Amino acid sequence: MGQAKSIGWLDVTPSEGTGQGRLTYTAREANNGRNPRTKVSEVTGDGGDVCDVTATQSGRLLYVYFDPNQYSTPNSGGTVVITGHTNALTLTFAESADTDNILTIDPSGFKASTDGGATWSGNYITNGNGPANDPGGTQDWMFKIVATVASTTGTTDSVARLRVTASDGVGTQATSASGTNPDATITRYGAEGFTQVGEKSNGPWSNDVQIALGWQQGSTNEVYVNSNEHWEVTIDG
Amino acid sequence: MSAVLGTYYNINKDGGSGGDILTFEAEESYMGRVARQLDDAVVTGDSGDECTIHVSQQGHEFVEFDENLNNFALTAIPYDETYASFDIISNSKYLSFVMDNEDLMKPHYSIGVLIVDEDLDGTYTDTYQLDANDTIEIVGDPGQNGYYRVRLRIDFDANDSSSDISGSLVVTGWSGTGSNKTLEVKLKHLHVMNIVHT
Numbered sequence: 001m002g003q004a005k006s007i008g009w010l011d012v013t014p015s016e017g018t019g020q021g022r023l024t025y026t027a028r029e030a031n032n033g034r035n036p037r038t039k040v041s042e043v044t045g046d047g048g049d050v051c052d053v054t055a056t057q058s059g060r061l062l063y064v065y066f067d068p069n070q071y072s073t074p075n076s077g078g079t080v081v082i083t084g085h086t087n088a089l090t091l092t093f094a095e096s097a098d099t100d101n102i103l104t105i106d107p108s109g110f111k112a113s114t115d116g117g118a119t120w121s122g123n124y125i126t127n128g129n130g131p132a133n134d135p136g137g138t139q140d141w142m143f144k145i146v147a148t149v150a151s152t153t154g155t156t157d158s159v160a161r162l163r164v165t166a167s168d169g170v171g172t173q174a175t176s177a178s179g180t181n182p183d184a185t186i187t188r189y190g191a192e193g194f195t196q197v198g199e200k201s202n203g204p205w206s207n208d209v210q211i212a213l214g215w216q217q218g219s220t221n222e223v224y225v226n227s228n229e230h231w232e233v234t235i236d237g
Numbered sequence: 238m239s240a241v242l243g244t245y246y247n248i249n250k251d252g253g254s255g256g257d258i259l260t261f262e263a264e265e266s267y268m269g270r271v272a273r274q275l276d277d278a279v280v281t282g283d284s285g286d287e288c289t290i291h292v293s294q295q296g297h298e299f300v301e302f303d304e305n306l307n308n309f310a311l312t313a314i315p316y317d318e319t320y321a322s323f324d325i326i327s328n329s330k331y332l333s334f335v336m337d338n339e340d341l342m343k344p345h346y347s348i349g350v351l352i353v354d355e356d357l358d359g360t361y362t363d364t365y366q367l368d369a370n371d372t373i374e375i376v377g378d379p380g381q382n383g384y385y386r387v388r389l390r391i392d393f394d395a396n397d398s399s400s401d402i403s404g405s406l407v408v409t410g411w412s413g414t415g416s417n418k419t420l421e422v423k424l425k426h427l428h429v430m431n432i433v434h435t
Contacts, residue, residue: 193282193283194284195280195281195284195286195288196286196288197280197290201258207288208288208289208291209289209290210290210292210293211261211291212272212294212295213262213292213295214263214294215263215266215268215295215296216263218262219263220262221260221261222261223278224256224257224258225256225288226256227254227255227256227282227286228255229282229283230252230282230283231254231280231283231286232252232281233241233248233251233252233259233278233279234241234251234281235241235243235248235277235278236276237243237277
């Protein structure tokens with residue numbers, strides 16, 4: 001039994017023989033591109049006969065997924081870089097949930113990488129379009145898109161979701177939001193709760209103030225509450 | 238949102254979220270001279286932050302007629318009456334009495350028994366006998382955190398002259414703090430009416 005002979009992504013076993021024999025063709029790598037690919041191997045006899053064998057590997061069904069699909073910021077918000085993989089011709093991004101309006105997607109678009117994220121396209125690719133030369137036809141490529149999360153002084157967490165839809169340009173679409181390829185979730189954590197009081201509307205604030213009421217029934221005075229949470233008032237005694 | 242009802246003051250709301258304004262309102266008038274400290278209010282946030290609001294009520298000094306006991310700004314005394322009596326309320330530590338028309342009134346009057354109802358229960362104690370134009374110190378200084386009632390009696394000789402005699406008794410309350418309050422009692426002692434012999 002001879003050793004295998006590698007021709008790119010294709011292995012052929014054995015690499016030589018005598019007389020009758022059987023060649024086994026094995027795809028050593030997955031074809032993440034949408035399109036099938038072929039390799040031609042030659043079987044050459046010592047007598048000069050040459051036989052061509054064409055092996056075709058099917059393309060992968062259109063796919064897209066976020067990786068990772070969970071992102072978060074503190075209450076101060078900030079920038080989130082959202083990445084994923086696809087073999088699409090074009091990508092379209094849209095918010096699927098953002099009740100508290102925390103998310104702003106970079107209107108410039110997204111960028112693409114065909115080397116696993118080592119380098120990125122210089123120019124932005126506008127939403128609804130794809131990188132030049134359709135790398136998804138022949139391979140997996142990465143995308144990244146920047147989102148800005150607004151800050152908050154509230155104590156409640158907020159969640160937004162981003163959906164991506166891939167297209168092959170001839171009518172087939174794939175989208176996140178399926179069970180195994182969910183939308184990207186961006187969580188903005190709430191601020192630490194606090195409550196303070198003061199005698200003036202702009203402070204200074206403390207946890208101890210002194211006020212005086214006039215001697216007459218019905219005289220009033222005010223205390224200002226500075227807080228980002230729910231609070232309650234009681235009178236001792 | 239409900240109000241918080243306390244013994245001496247109320248607060249307009251019992252809770253909220255975020256920034257807000259709490260309004261404190263005095264439930265009753267305070268008649269003492271020295272400010273009093275009331276119950277603290279406490280604001281507690283869900284995070285556990287606890288804020289204490291110390292509440293006091295200001296005092297004030299006064300000398301006034303006790304309106305419940307039939308006093309008048311102008312007291313007319315019939316010529317043959319021998320005294321005028323009226324009540325005043327005050328929280329001063331000292332009370333002084335000066336008749337401003339003393340030359341006319343004197344020697345026809347004397348400030349008589351001055352008794353004090355400290356507990357406002359109608360029981361008069363602490364009797365003082367005053368000379369004209371006198372000052373008394375209210376024993377125990379009940380006016381620090383409350384007020385007292387004073388019954389003042391002025392004795393007159395009968396006015397058998399042909400004209401009324403008028404004067405003002407000025408009652409001054411003071412407590413050594415630099416300010417004082419005054420109350421003017423206008424007096425008119427009526428003259429003898431002409432008697433028609435039939």
